[in-house]
Amino acid sequence: MDLLPEPFRTVLSFVVVLGVLVFIHELGHYLAARWRGVYVERFSVGFGRALARWTDSRGTEWQIGWLPLGGYVKLHGQEGPDDATPEQRAAWRPGETFHEKPVIDRAIVVAAGPIANFALAAVLFAGLFVSVGQPIGSTTIASVAEGSAAARAGLQPGDRILAMDGTPVTRFEEVQTHVLPRAGVPIELRIARASGEEAVLSATPEARPDSTEGRLGVGGGVPTFVRLDPLSAAWAGVAHTGTVTGQTLHGLWQMVSGQRSADELGGPLRIAQLSGQVATMGAASLITFIAVLSVNLALINLFPIPVLDGGHLVFYAAEAIRGRPLPARAVEYGFQAGFALLMALFVFATWNDLTSLGVFRWAAGLFG
Numbered sequence: 001m002d003l004l005p006e007p008f009r010t011v012l013s014f015v016v017v018l019g020v021l022v023f024i025h026e027l028g029h030y031l032a033a034r035w036r037g038v039y040v041e042r043f044s045v046g047f048g049r050a051l052a053r054w055t056d057s058r059g060t061e062w063q064i065g066w067l068p069l070g071g072y073v074k075l076h077g078q079e080g081p082d083d084a085t086p087e088q089r090a091a092w093r094p095g096e097t098f099h100e101k102p103v104i105d106r107a108i109v110v111a112a113g114p115i116a117n118f119a120l121a122a123v124l125f126a127g128l129f130v131s132v133g134q135p136i137g138s139t140t141i142a143s144v145a146e147g148s149a150a151a152r153a154g155l156q157p158g159d160r161i162l163a164m165d166g167t168p169v170t171r172f173e174e175v176q177t178h179v180l181p182r183a184g185v186p187i188e189l190r191i192a193r194a195s196g197e198e199a200v201l202s203a204t205p206e207a208r209p210d211s212t213e214g215r216l217g218v219g220g221g222v223p224t225f226v227r228l229d230p231l232s233a234a235w236a237g238v239a240h241t242g243t244v245t246g247q248t249l250h251g252l253w254q255m256v257s258g259q260r261s262a263d264e265l266g267g268p269l270r271i272a273q274l275s276g277q278v279a280t281m282g283a284a285s286l287i288t289f290i291a292v293l294s295v296n297l298a299l300i301n302l303f304p305i306p307v308l309d310g311g312h313l314v315f316y317a318a319e320a321i322r323g324r325p326l327p328a329r330a331v332e333y334g335f336q337a338g339f340a341l342l343m344a345l346f347v348f349a350t351w352n353d354l355t356s357l358g359v360f361r362w363a364a365g366l367f368g
């Protein structure tokens with residue numbers, strides 16, 4: 001990657017990252033459809049004119065589109081009796097159409113895409129923990145902010161925090177967890193100096209400007225990496241996927257509640273830019289990036305917005321409760337509203353991307 005010019009590296013990295021995520025997502029739908037006896041007519045990675053196309057022994061058409069911004073699986077009979085043309089209904093294979101399957105089978109097929117993305121993240125994290133090692137944050141202080149609570153308490157770079165209020169700590173995450181709910185509350189710190197001497201200090205965390213959470217004003221040291229055996233790595237991969245999921249949902253809630261700026265919301269251009277940057281940092285960083293994006297893609301698709309997988313699952317839940325499908329008009333209105341919302345989010349995210357890339361400043365300077 002380092003040998004490629006920056007624009008080519010960015011484009012290639014973006015295609016690889018998004019291609020992997022889309023393929024795994026659609027593969028989840030495909031495998032679930034096969035499992036539940038639904039015939040799959042087409043499996044496409046990318047949209048638009050096909051760059052490559054072939055048909056397998058089961059009659060499924062596989063293709064790679066020229067626009068790598070998504071993909072789809074065309075399920076047999078997905079359009080339903082009310083929307084199908086006479087020609088389509090005549091070509092249906094009895095027992096293999098999507099619309100005639102029980103609601104639980106349809107829900108399984110739809111949910112399998114996001115589940116596949118969660119599984120991909122867990123597998124990638126587990127593979128990294130086996131090959132590179134699981135990052136374990138130490139409690140060694142790398143930096144102390146000037147004028148912070150830590151600086152006033154006498155903490156210095158190189159100090160290692162051994163215990164807080166008598167509770168031993170071995171990871172920087174434990175330090176953060178202890179500090180966050182204690183804004184304005186003195187904390188007793190037992191530390192080991194770089195020289196090996198131990199000392200006991202008292203520090204009172206300050207409240208963060210945008211919340212009531214406490215902070216000391218210290219930066220954690222470089223984490224150490226511990227290689228795990230395959231079984232431990234598999235469990236750690238699942239656990240870390242859960243952690244990333246929780247962090248992502250927390251970040252989204254902060255945006256919704258106004259605690260964080262919505263300017264952080266990015267779209268395809270931001271992903272392309274980050275893909276190129278991460279690719280220069282090595283394979284492990286790129287794999288981590290793909291795993292985190294896979295979690296994000298799974299969560300986005302599970303949002304209860306019509307058009308997305310989560311919206312379909314809401315409709316299926318309503319059908320299961322009512323004992324019959326929702327009225328066609330209600331579903332149509334739902335899809336129209338969902339599509340409008342997605343387009344608005346896409347435009348907003350693209351605006352943020354262009355702003356962060358400095359496109360508007362460049363245009364203002366060009367024509368100003």
